[in-house]
Amino acid sequence: MTLLLEMRGITKMFPGVRALDNVNLRVAEGEIHAVVGENGAGKSTLMKVLSGVYPAGSYEGEIHFAGELAEFQTIRDSEAKGIIIIHQELALVPLLSIAENLFLGNEIARHGIIQWNEVNRQARALLAKVGITDQPETRVEKLGVGKQQLVEIAKALAKNVRLLILDEPTAALSESDSAALLDLMLELKSQGVTQIIISHKLNEVRRVADSLTVLRDGGTVSTMSAKAGEITEDRIVRDMVGRDMAQRYPPRTRRAGAPLLEVRNWSVQHPDFPDRQSIRDVTFDVRDGEVVGIAGLMGAGRTELAMSIFGRSYGGATQGTVRMRGKEVSVATVSDAIKAGLAYVTEDRKALGLILEEPIQRNITLANLGAVAQRGLLNEGQETQVAEGYRRSMNIRTPSVMQKVVNLSGGNQQKVVLSKWLFAGPDVLILDEPTRGIDVGAKFEIYGLINDLSAQGKGVVIISSEMPELLGMCDRIYVMNEGAFMGCLTAEEASQERIMSMIVSNMETV
C-alpha cells in the first residue's frame, strides 16, 4: 500500500482559537477515505489547508502528496497537482450549459477561440463516465441537484484528478440520487481515483469507505480500516462525540390526545402550471402531544405541502380545509396561519429562516414582535430577556444574544430558528428537515426538545429524508409520493423497508 497523501502534525491557529491541533491524515493510493466529525471538528479547515486556501506557512506541519513535500500557495497549485474539492455548495453556473461548466476556467480553445466540437466531444465522454445522458448543451439549471452533483464530479475528472475530495456530497440528495452517487464513487475507485469523503451520514460512509479518520475538536481521534472490520456506526459515533451514545434518539412516552390539526382533502395548484396539481387530495391529522412524520423522496411534495398550509407560501389556488381543535381556520396568509397556532420551521434556514446579518435577539422575536412591544413600541429590554431565556433553555452557544446569526454554527442557527417559532407560541410545529447539516450532539438536543414539546401537549410534524430519524422519533408516519399520501404507518408497523415499498408500489401503479 503506497500513500498518496500524508498530512503530518497539522496545526492551524486562528486568532484565539486552535482550529486544528496536530492532525494526522494518511490516505492510501486508490482508496476511499472518509473524514467524519461533528460540525466545528475541523474537517473543512483541514481540507482548506490541503487545497491551499490557507497557504503553506500559515499552518504548522507538513503535507506530502504523491511522494513530494507539497507547499501550496493557492487553490490553483493544488489543482495543478490533481487535488480537487467539490464543496457542499455547488460551484456551477446555472445559466451556462453542462459543457461550458465542465471546462469553466479550463476552456478548450485555440488562440482564445473555443473549439466547440472538441468541447462537446470531450463533454460527452465525461458525462458518460458519470452516467449522465443529458446533452452537453443543456443548461445546468434544468438539472436536478443530484445530476448537478454528478456534473461537478465530471468537471473534476476533466482536470485529471488524482485526489477527489467530496464535502457532504449527499447532503441535498434524495436516497436514490445518493445511492447513484455512492455507486459512482466506487466506480471511480475501480478506475484508480483516490477519494476523500466528508459526511455526516454514517451508513453511507460505511458503504463506500476503505478507511476512516475521526476528527474531534480539531484533533485526530482515531483511524479505522474497513478491511480490519473496524468501521462500525457505534464506534464512529462514540469517537465523534467522545462519549457512548447508547441511544441516538431520546426515549419518549407516547400520548396522543384529542385531534389538534386536521387537514382535509388538501389540493394545491402548481405555481407555474395551473393545470397541474402539486399536492393532490391530502388528508391527515395531528393529535395533542403527537409526533407525526412525513416520509418521502425528494420532490415528493412534502415541503410544498407544509408551505401551502403555512399561509399559502407555496403554489397557486388551494382546495380543502384546515381545522384546529375542530374549528375551521383560515391559512390564507402567514400571519393567519400563525394566529391559528401553526409554525413552520423551514428546511432552508439560511435562505428562508434567518436574517443572517441581524443579531440572535432580533431573529428570535421576529415572528411575534407584538409580544415584546406595547402599542407598537418595542421594549428592547424585555426583548433581550426573552432572547436570553431561549439562549439558556435551548443551549445556544454564543457569547451574547447580540451576536449576528451568521457567526453561529449550523446547529446553533437551527436552535435560533426553533426559538423564534417557540416564542410565537404555536400549537402545532411543522419541522422541515430539522436536523439537516447538524452535528450529532445538536441533533440529540433537538430530538429532546421535540419530546418536550409533545409532552407539553403540542403537536409536531417532522418532515425528514432520514428514515431512521422518522422511525426513531415519530408516533405515526405518513408516506408521501408525487404530491399524494400513500398511507400511514404506526411506529410499530413502520420500517425502512415498508416505507420504501409503499413509495415504490405507487410508482408502479402510476
Next chain:
Amino acid sequence: MADATETAPTGQRMLDYLSNHLREYGLLVALIVVMVFFQITTNGTLLRPVNLTNLLLQNSYIVIMALGMLIVIVAGHIDLSVGSVMGFVGALAAVLIVTMDVPIIVTCAICIVMGGMIGAAQGYWIAYWRIPSFIVTLAGMLVFRGLSLWLLQGQSLGPFPREFQVISTGFIADPFPAGWGQALAGMFGERNINVLALLTGIVAAALIVWLGVKKRIANRVYNVPEEPFAFFVLRNAVVVVALVFVTYKLASFRGLPNVLLTMGILTIFYAFITEKTVLGRQLYAVGGNEKAAKLSGIKTERLTFMAFVNMGVLAAIAGLVFAARLNTATPRAGFALELDVIAAAFIGGASMSGGVGRIVGAVVGALLMGVLNNGMSIMGIGIDYQQMIKGLVLLAAVIFDVYNKSKKA
C-alpha cells in the same frame, strides 16, 4: 468610572468595541475633520453664523429626502425618481399658488397628497408586481421630469408670496423678552443672541445625554454589551459641544430657521420609527431577508409599498422647501439631485443589499456632503473638481464598509 472594575483587560475590550463600531465613529470623525479642515482653509468662513445658516438651508431638502431614501434602501430598494418628483411638486405648487391663487395651506396639502400618490403609483409596481425598483423609478424619473416641463411650459414660474417663502427663508421668532437676548449678547460680546435658539440647542444636547444614560442603565440591567464608558463620554461630549456651538452660532445670527425645525422634527420622528417600533423592526427584516420575513408573518409587500409612499411624501415636502427657497419653480429643479440623496444614504452607512443603515447616519452623510460642497465653493474650487472629490468620497465610504466587513469575516 464604574466600568473599569467590570473586566480586567479594558484596553482590549475598548479596541474590540471600536473595531465593531468603526463605521459610526468614523462618520462622526470624518464630519469633524472635514469641518475643521475647511474652517482652516476658508479662514473661518465656514463656521460664520451666516454661512452656517446658509449651509443648513441649502442642504435641508437633501436631508429631508435622505430620510425617505434611507428607508427605501433599508427595505432593499432604490428610488431614482426623487429629484424629478421634487421638481414636479415644486412646479405644481407654483401653478397652484401663482397661476391659480389657491391658498397656501391648501396647496401644501395638495402637494403632499400628490407626493404620496406618486410614491404609491411607483410602489405598487415594485411591491406587488415585483418589478425592480431601479426600473420603475427610472421610468418615474423621466415621466416626472417631463411632467414638470409640461406643467411649467418650459418656463420658470414665480415669485411666490411671502407667506410661502417663509417655509424656507423664515426664522422662528424669539418668544423670550428682548432684554434676555441683549443681556446674553453683552456677556458673549455679540450683537444679539436669540435665546430660543440657544436654549433649544442646550435642551436638545441635555436630552441626548439623558437618553444615552438611560439606555446605558437599561443595557446594564439586561446585560447587553455596552459602549466603553470613555467612548460614551467622548462621543457625547463631541455631540453636545457641536450642538451647542452650532445653535450658539445660529442664535447670534437670526435664530432657528423654520426649515431646521422641520428637518429636526422629521429626523427625530424617523429615527424613532426605525429604531423603536415594530414597524421599523419589520422594515429592517424585509431588507435583511425578505423571504424569511414573509415566512415570519410580516406583510412584506405592504411595507415595501409604504416605504415608497413615504418617499413620495418626503420628496413633496422637499419640493415645497426647495421652491420656497428659490422663490420660483423651474423645470430643472431637482435635476440629478437623486444622486446626492442616494450618496448621502450610502455615505451614512446604508448597504446596497438592504437591511442595514440608520437615519442618523443618512443625516450626517447628507451634512458631510453639504459641508464638502459649501467648503469647496468658498475655497473657489471649480465644479469639475468638486464632482470628482464627492465621487471619491462616496467610493471611499463604501470601500470602507466593505473592507470593514471582510476584515471581520
